[in-house]
Amino acid sequence: MARLYEYQSKLLLKEAGIRIPEGGVAFSPQEVRSIAEELGKPVVIKMQVWVTGRAGLGGIRFADTPQEAEAEATKILGMKVENYVVDRVIVEEKLSIKKEFFLGLVIDDASKSPLLVFSSIGGTGIEEIARHNPDKVGRYEVDVLKGLRDYEARNLVRKTGIIGKLILWLGDVLVKLYEVLKKYDARSAEINPLVLTEDNQIYAADCHMAVDDYAVFRHPELGIEVAREFDRPPTPLEKIAYKVEEKDYRGTFYFLQMKEDIADSDKTIGFNGAGGGGSMMSMDAVLNKGFELANYCDTSGNPAASKVYRAAKIILSQPNIKGYFASGSGVASQEQYHSARGLVKAFYEENLDIPAVIRLGGNFEEKAIEILSDCLNAVPGKVEGYGCDDSPEFCAQRMEELINENNVRSFKIRPLEKPVTPEKSYAFETFTGRIFIDHQKCADCSSKGCIQECQPRILKLKKGFPVLAISEEEAKKGKCTECLACEIFCKVNGRDAICIHLPIPGLKEYRDKILKK
């Protein structure tokens, strides 16, 4: 659920013809003052953060004059509330309220319908209100195929004890609200309170709306940066990770940072799950061992090796983790050696000196485990691979033992260097990167194993040198699956002639910033 701010939600309501208080969003006390001046009447200033009970936190303040408004705004802007720092407020005309109502929409998984909830009593805690006044709260399952009809809306309102003209006015707001929610693929919404003013107008005095993550692509106009559910703003590392996911449809890469400042003494590990259920089960296993997670990450749905590589590089951008734990369901349908290769490339580049426990059960797990054990001899950290018959609990146990053997050493992140490639390399573009082959090093190679290792068979020998067997365009379009097999084979067998550059925009700057501290 990509959440919208109150002021964003209100603009959508306004567009649909629902009345909202006059005003606007402000990012500084000066802006607050000028909006108040423009309005020329008493105002209310409300902090824009995703928490409930803002009034009790001092985040809703009233002012009669622009000077007062500016002064009140300084008290709100910069406030720290839960995980947020208030950087914006809404400034609006203060309404003279006669009566308050509640209006909400949820998607009900049992009836598989949008469910409208209307209460003729306003206030917080709708569940509580419904318990004490069941006759004042109405619910209505909307038929998505025909939409909400005006008489259906009026009946919903009528059943909560509303009489007279109000039935008509509120019914009208309900129909408009439903239309705007459907138009913007709202996952949930709440107008609380919906008010009747002294001059008999209906206003949406507050509004919170969240857009379905999977439908964000339909609404570029909303400018949603990270379409993910958070109880705080996304961290810089999460933004970097989200860009990776956004640009590569092959499989899932979900990244959630759980701890930003990790001390030397913390029992914190980097976590790389696979599959929703398998990840959660594995997370529970390490948490039960007393570990803390620096992050929660899920690479699944048959991701390219390059995607797993990027996930690992991002996980290994978190200083002071004590180990790397990867574990999925244990019996994955996807070919597991892709994930193994992604991890190998990342561990190699980072010269991993903390232990890693990698549980890669599923199709071709033997090969995946073999890749981990054969290709990482040059890396100081101990990397152990496990399969479907090894439980997450056992693997969590191994993680603990290996970390202790490693004297609970903290991982030190290193600057991200652009790979050095000889100018005269043979090179071509792939879907998300670039492959360089140093033919000078290939000259005396007898195995030419890169050709055999290449699963999609896109390499061939030309005069004894590996080159593309397909057009450059085909390689770029995805025929090269970025399985990383050629590079890893060449490195392990001592030639080191192949280098696959897979950029991660923003990661270099991110690490530099941390290293400066």
Add this chain to the structure above:
Amino acid sequence: MSILVDEHSKVLVQGITGREGVVRTKLMTDYGTNVVAGVTPGKGGQEVHGIPVYDSVEEAAEKKGRIDISVIFVPAHLVKNSALEAMDAGVKLLVIVPDRVPIFDVLEIARFARQKQARFVGPNTLGLVSPGKAVLGMIGGRAERAREWFKQGPVGVSSRSGGMTSAISYYLTSAGLGQSTIVHVGGDAVIGLSHPEIMEMFEKDKQTRIVVMFGEIGTSQEERVADLIEQRKFTKPIVAYIGGKAAKSGTRFSHAGAIVEGSRGSYKTKVKRLRDAGVHVVDAVSDIPYKALEIYKLLGEQQ
């Protein structure tokens, strides 16, 4: 017996010429699923692994007669119309594999299904398998693995996680317990057939003696299973595991459905409701096969 699919079900693949469509059609036909046709608009006349491709579901039904099941492998934003097309052509069961289908699209599919008296599994499902009979979707990845991991037997499996569906079934097989039908109901917040609906089918299925359910935080599915048991509409023993014990409220962990909203859908409420209803909720996935075996042995003694 088994539920939803067996070797006789006539199956159609929508999006059969796509990246996943081609590979998973091979899995299904190799395993023994009765795939009779594929659909990709504009590619009628082609063949995929010997299966004829048609331009529309209606055309496939004209040529092949009544189609029982359609397995959908089209990009997420095209899923809604593919599903409506299949139901309009008289298909009564859909398996919607793609991930990231917008929720309002799923609601429309659900409403239309209600009108057409059709059902669907997914979206975001690996599919289902009635061991030894048929596979739908991509579960198992390859036919030889699917045969090795899943064996016929008395346990019905219903799971909200794809990987865990395979994992649990494999662990049951290793413990000597085969499965009647294995269903990955899908990881999304709104899905077609959910745990309670699958339970009602397992209740009627003679082969199913015991059920294993992999639940997760979020949604009301597990609570509704508890309701069914309390109403005596489900009477067979269930072994359950609920994932996401440590998840924080308000934060989504991978699956769109796995989010706790307020007190609704929390780990604690689910476990309590299920235990009160007599479900054997285990604390570790690795306990599932042992618990299932223990209960199965008791069932044998009671007979």
